[in-house]
Amino acid sequence: MNKPEMPVVGDNQPSSMFFWPTPDRPMVERGEGIYLWDTSGKRYIDASSGPQTTNLGHGNKRVLAAMQAQAEKVSYAFRSHFLNEPAEGLARDIAAAAPNHLDMAFFCSGGSEAVETCVKLARQYAIADGEPARYKVISRIPSYHGTTLGALSLTGDPAGFSMFAPMMVNQPKIPAPFCRYRPASQSEEEAALGFANALETEIINQGPETVLAFIMEPVGGAATGALTAPDAYYLRIRQICDKYGVLLIFDEVMSGAGRCGKFLSAEYWPNAMPDIVALAKGLGAGYMPLGACLAPREMVEAVQNHAGFMHGHTYSASPVACAVGRAVLAEYTEHGLIENAAKMGAVLKARLETLLDDYEFIGEIRGKGLLLAFDVVADRETGKPLPPEFNAYLRLAQEAYDRGLIIYSRRVMGGVRGDHFLVTPALTVTMPEIDEIMDLLVQSLEAFAVQVRAVI
Secondary structure (H helix, E strand, O other): OOOOOOOEEOOOEEOOOOOOOOOOOOOEEEEEEOEEEEOOOOEEEEOOHHHHOOOOOEOOHHHHHHHHHHHHHOOOOOOOOOOOHHHHHHHHHHHHHOOOOOOEEEEEOOHHHHHHHHHHHHHHHHHHOOOOOOOEEEEEEOOOOOOOHHHHOOOOOHHHHHHHHHHOOOOOEEEOOOOOOOOOOOOHHHHHHHHHHHHHHHHHHHOHHHEEEEEEOOOOOOOOOOOOOOHHHHHHHHHHHHHHOOEEEEEEOOOOOOOOOOOOHHHHOHHHOOOEEEEOHHHOOOOOOOEEEEEOHHHHHHHHHHOOOOOOOOOOOOHHHHHHHHHHHHHHHHOOHHHHHHHHHHHHHHHHHHHHHOOOOEEEEEEEOOEEEEEEOOOOOOOOOOOHHHOHHHHHHHHHHHOOEEOEEEEOHHHOOOEEEEEOOOOOOOHHHHHHHHHHHHHHHHHHHHHHOOOO
16 A cells, blocks of 8 residues: 555645654544544544544533633643642542542643653652662553653554664563463463563563563553453462562553543452553543543652652643543543443444454454454464555555544554554444444445455
8 A cells, every 4th residue: 555645735735734654634624422524524433532532522511611611710820830729629530530549640741741650650659668779661562652752662562663762761571461362272361371470570580679660551552452361460460560569550541531431440450450550541531631640649758758759741730631631520420421431332342243253354352341442363363464565454444434434543563463443432422323333344344355355
């Protein structure tokens, strides 16, 4: 397939904005609920919620009113100069919604910042706790934790970001738990424990006294397509971290804020709770850039009492962003949208699983709540990928887009793990809307099947 060219906009003029390589796209005009319209009047179902962000859909009146009301009072006040009630209130709201030990929040503008805040807090806590030798953060491959250089050092996609390697302190990696594609002689739990035990091996290899933290997405995001390990994996990871004094960080930038059917997906594994959590995307639901680091009070106080928390951003604790965050959380709570994510997610997952009978190139359906995905492979049993040059991730996404369905497609590590597609509508999604999504997805898969069957 041809490489995308710079877009042409307006009066046939080239765009003055640059972005990562993206197929030619129309100009968006408006949005309502799970739908978007371009300037020609064509309607699209946003079945990906952007990049898993617009959890409330588009045009929520309560959120827009909160944004305007706060902007009219004060749009900006630097945290070093003033407290502001929206930020204080949002921190209280999150503490009430999250597991009890995560009772402090630091606010930032998005996922990469949230991840780096978590790592910086962990490092400063180790120093305050008398363990300055701890600085290494183990992550998984593949994984995705952001695009700033600090977050990229944790992101497990060397093929995608190799050009930046000389600029980063690359952190150690262990394999992500793709338990579906395991030897026939191995049970799913045995595979899960094998992947988990790789963490202990890596901690020992690195020197336990130097390892600060392990960061993982409890339900995978862009890099692994909603990958969810068997329950045994999470408990074993927690045990290993406790054994070696390693902090466990959950990157819930995508899986948190209700998307998986609980406020944090960590709540599915109550015996394996993280020490620190990164949160973003659905926290602001696309209405304002907003992210957060969640941590226990005793950890934050130890850092504050030692030398103070050395970190910050211009838009940390933005009054307008935090007012939006409060309105978003109120919508989730008062309209039962987190419960709806669990209920509609179960319906949508069951519907997606029926596709396995008709399309042999679909490897597995995975995820929790409304963070769902499927991969396409050449062999379902082994997970052998389709030829990289076939560009499956672009082909199917374009077939869907042409039909007015937006799904999120990714290829990671140059395609060695195949291609996957996230189906993640807003938490407001209804049964009729799921019917629409599935109808267009089947149409897209039928067209794609003609192409893919020619190469396998």
